[in-house]
Amino acid sequence: MSVRTRRQIARTAAAEDKPTPSTTNGSPRSRPSDKIAKDDQYENIFLFWPNLVGYARVVLAIASLYYMPLHPRTCSFLYSISCLLDALDGYLARLFHQSTTFGSVLDMVTDRCTTACLLVFLSSAWPRWSIIFQGLISLDLASHYMHMYATLSMGGSGHSHKKVDESRSWILHQYYTSRTVLFIFCALNELFFIGLYLLSFSSPILSPSLLQPTPGSQPLTAQPGNPAHQAPSTLFASPWSAGALEMARANKLDSTIPWIITAVSAPVMAAKQFINVVQLIKASNWLAEGDLAKRKADRAEGKLA
Template structure:
């Protein structure tokens, strides 16, 4: 190999080494180096090592959704199965918070998933109670509206006024003493939420068992046939001919009759009723407090805008 060839090869190798040290644009003084393949790989692994959707508390949240859907499927005719599934879903609400703290996996997505699941679960049960007792439907509808409005306004006020990273459970005592006590103590929060749901579960069970609340559950004396609701009309025909479709409201009403004993549902409802009432008061306080907080922000923005126009 000639000296000229060796010099050409050495020059080419030096040029390639210099190019590799330049920035990706190919311009510069040779002191800026592009990231090595190993560092790029490590960076990608660091970015992809956490999948928030698969965090432990969020997995618990998904299981709550599945249990809630299953309880809704059994809700019309299977009170025991529905109550068990619904209760387990509600109890897991406490477990996901513990998992978030234990694994240090508290996320905004998890907080929103938890709240949305709670609100939708309770709303679905209240919808059933509205159909079971249509004369009292306006009360159950009002409870749904207060629950949804209260938590939505509180969450929105917290995120917009307190900051995107602030939890909706962080309430200062100076802003609302009752909300501070409600959210500050995990025991108080659990008892209020659990007994509130227990009250509605008790009402749900009573719709299957208490002729006092649901006169339609009364069965005719054996060997007799009920008279018509309208004077002068003959006795009602057989229920099978009245409700040919097993999915009609009347057929479901008859199928629901006298399924369980009403003693324990009355006990559950009676014990949990005061706490349920307290929970509704807290919902109203929360809605009023969130409204005032949002108005404070509106006034501050309007003052800032007026000052900006003057200058």
């Protein structure tokens, strides 16, 4: 082995044994991989505070559905708390900087499902008006789904569905920009349906079976609402049939407060449905603009004739 070769081997061995470069105080310098490990800390999105509130809303909504057929006070209380928590999760998201796409979708899905379930009950309570409630369910779901889909597909995954440019829709911009306006519209919209729900237990105008017996009627007859009525179990094969449930609900509440709630919130509910229509139209137009732009690009590339 030559002297030159021995020197090369010695230099290589010395380089391998050389200690890691140190900082001025003697501590080893941090490697880039160490910094990446510190910055890339795992966060459990599902346990963020806003999302925990969202889960609580789901539990309260399910509990309200359990009490909905025969316990109007308990159901209304649980349902109202679930709706009011809708404002809390947004506050916590801003406070803890925990705004997430999952939380936004969870919030919207919870809102749509709880409202739809209440409208389903109203459809069963007043079958002759069921087509109206079915239409409201369809409008609510279609409007918000198309708005969310248009936002994600046209605005990008990082674009919030609540950030609507004023040039695209002045009404939606005002609706989503002001938290106060958004809260009032959503709260009074739900309050209107809660009022209708309470009226199904108290108003003989809307529910004829809640009518008091006519003068001179015989006791123990099958007339709905008669205090001397036979037990529902002797009149209906199933205690959960529509007729048995309507009889069980009869005369449980005074209708004064439910009528006030319904009357006060009705204008805002109507305005909310108008906003749903505008949202549906604007989302449809936005998606159509994307389709036209894509077709124009395909023609430029020769994919379309």
